[in-house]
Amino acid sequence: MTRIRAHQGPSDVALEAMMAGTLAEKIWADHVVRSAEGEPDILYIDLHLIHEVTSPQAFDGLRLAGRPVRRPDLTLATEDHNVPTTPGPITDPVSLTQVETLRRNCEEFGVTIYPMGDAEQGIVHVVGPQLGLTQPGMTIVCGDSHTSTHGAFGALAFGIGTSEVEHVLATQTLPLKPFKTMAVNVDGDLADGVTAKDIILAVIAKIGTGGGQGYVLEYRGEAIRNLSMEARMTVCNMSIEAGARAGLIAPDRTTYDYLQGRDHAPTGAEWEAAVGYWETLRTHDDAVFDAVVDIDAATLTPFVTWGTNPGQGAPLGASVPDPALIPDETEARAAEAALAYMGLTAGTPLREIAVDTVFVGSCTNGRIEDLRAAAAVLKGRKVADGVRMLVVPGSARVRLEAEAEGLGEVFEAAGAEWRLPGCSMCLAMNPDKLAPQERSASTSNRNFEGRQGKGGRTHLVSPLVAAATAVRGTLSSPADLAPLATATGEEH
Numbered sequence: 001m002t003r004i005r006a007h008q009g010p011s012d013v014a015l016e017a018m019m020a021g022t023l024a025e026k027i028w029a030d031h032v033v034r035s036a037e038g039e040p041d042i043l044y045i046d047l048h049l050i051h052e053v054t055s056p057q058a059f060d061g062l063r064l065a066g067r068p069v070r071r072p073d074l075t076l077a078t079e080d081h082n083v084p085t086t087p088g089p090i091t092d093p094v095s096l097t098q099v100e101t102l103r104r105n106c107e108e109f110g111v112t113i114y115p116m117g118d119a120e121q122g123i124v125h126v127v128g129p130q131l132g133l134t135q136p137g138m139t140i141v142c143g144d145s146h147t148s149t150h151g152a153f154g155a156l157a158f159g160i161g162t163s164e165v166e167h168v169l170a171t172q173t174l175p176l177k178p179f180k181t182m183a184v185n186v187d188g189d190l191a192d193g194v195t196a197k198d199i200i201l202a203v204i205a206k207i208g209t210g211g212g213q214g215y216v217l218e219y220r221g222e223a224i225r226n227l228s229m230e231a232r233m234t235v236c237n238m239s240i241e242a243g244a245r246a247g248l249i250a251p252d253r254t255t256y257d258y259l260q261g262r263d264h265a266p267t268g269a270e271w272e273a274a275v276g277y278w279e280t281l282r283t284h285d286d287a288v289f290d291a292v293v294d295i296d297a298a299t300l301t302p303f304v305t306w307g308t309n310p311g312q313g314a315p316l317g318a319s320v321p322d323p324a325l326i327p328d329e330t331e332a333r334a335a336e337a338a339l340a341y342m343g344l345t346a347g348t349p350l351r352e353i354a355v356d357t358v359f360v361g362s363c364t365n366g367r368i369e370d371l372r373a374a375a376a377v378l379k380g381r382k383v384a385d386g387v388r389m390l391v392v393p394g395s396a397r398v399r400l401e402a403e404a405e406g407l408g409e410v411f412e413a414a415g416a417e418w419r420l421p422g423c424s425m426c427l428a429m430n431p432d433k434l435a436p437q438e439r440s441a442s443t444s445n446r447n448f449e450g451r452q453g454k455g456g457r458t459h460l461v462s463p464l465v466a467a468a469t470a471v472r473g474t475l476s477s478p479a480d481l482a483p484l485a486t487a488t489g490e491e492h
């Protein structure tokens with residue numbers, strides 16, 4: 001893919017916003033191709049990612065209108081939601097139709113696709129970043145709510161609906177409603193064993209699943225700056241679970257180091273020029289956010305959900321809450337319904353909740369670092385009797401990398417299933433599902449009723465908590481595990 005800036009550069013108004021605004025406003029201003037009183041701004045889109053679920057009608061629309069894809073070179077498709085994660089063909093007829101339709105559409109419209117089995121295939125939000133396609137300052141869209149993941153690079157990345165997918169395919173632009181900005185400041189240091197997943201679950205528990213509505217969240221502060229790119233993606237990924245339009249983090253040395261040398265990252269003089277530009281992508285000191293949320297990282301502990309939305313979570317050391325003690329009437333009723341669905345009793349310590357299944361994977365926590373974290377806990381240990389553990393890499397590259405590091409062997413030696421890449425048990429659109437009333441500890445991002453299978457019960461957790469839970473059979477953190485004796489007799 002070549003990256004050609006097709007727009008003419010910012011207007012005066014846009015320039016002002018670029019100088020003095022928040023990061024999100026700067027990127028917005030830099031991409032406006034048309035602005036008119038009383039109408040939404042039309043933005044240029046730098047990267048359009050596609051998968052099998054939300055693209056068929058969009059391509060149908062193009063076909064009907066006799067339009068080509070405007071910029072196939074800025075469009076990329078991968079197969080992720082409907083693919084099985086065990087070897088062999090797709091047997092489910094609906095999934096097969098979805099995937100075959102995507103292949104046909106990509107062929108007809110000249111769009112690059114990474115099909116099942118391809119060395120570059122994987123979950124759309126894992127593929128873009130690992131190829132270096134996702135870069136600071138870009139506008140990125142995909143017919144998928146977790147497109148916010150790409151904000152980790154300092155990009156403005158939105159999930160869009162199928163009719164918008166058609167608009168972007170046809171024009172490489174998108175009319176967008178204005179947004180508000182929210183600073184989420186996470187200051188201080190994270191304690192050992194506390195991860196990006198715990199940060200974002202705590203943020204959502206604090207502001208609620210509607211708290212981010214209409215906002216683009218900018219994650220800031222020391223604890224965010226100290227996160228790796230993988231961890232930043234975990235945080236931005238779940239912005240949508242707080243109801244936000246998008247979430248982003250200003251690019252820095254960590255971002256550049258991650259990008260440098262990747263397939264589609266600029267090289268040579270272009271790299272230097274790009275970094276020069278990326279360095280300007282900061283919220284101006286005088287910029288004012290519409291809302292501010294402060295979190296002290298030092299107070300965070302491993303966080304798990306007990307309910308049926310990602311905001312119904314608590315520290316692992318807490319107990320299932322008592323709806324009668326929740327002051328807000330609506331929240332209390334929601335908690336009551338959640339406990340009934342989840343088969344939980346108020347007052348039960350979260351650590352005593354036994355699971356049937358553990359899932360490590362998804363675009364939230366299916367990257368190499370997540371697998372390393374899970375493997376570090378599982379090494380030398382066994383998955384508890386009666387517990388099924390699935391470890392599903394986010395992409396074919398992640399799988400290869402994990403295998404080269406011996407992680408696949410660690411998972412298998414522990415008794416976990418080491419799978420092929422895909423969305424897998426994150427959502428019930430492929431063979432990896434929970435049976436009714438089965439309970440999982442899952443590193444994915446949604447715990448809605450039926451999300452992992454009809455009647456299935458989901459507890460959202462970090463990869464560290466997932467692995468420790470697999471070993472103990474009840475929700476646990478690595479600190480709960482008996483230390484392993486080493487060859488020299490030391491404990492570690």
Ligand SMILES: CC(C)[C@H](C(=O)O)[C@@H](O)C(=O)O
Nearest residue numbers: 053054081143144145146427
């Ligand atoms: C299938 C797709 C449209 C959906 C989304 O938009 O997020 C899925 O990826 C999800 O995570 O629920």
Ligand code: SF4
Nearest residue numbers: 146362363423426427
């Ligand atoms: S892994 Fe889950 S959240 Fe991510 S794109 Fe797939 S289904 Fe959506």
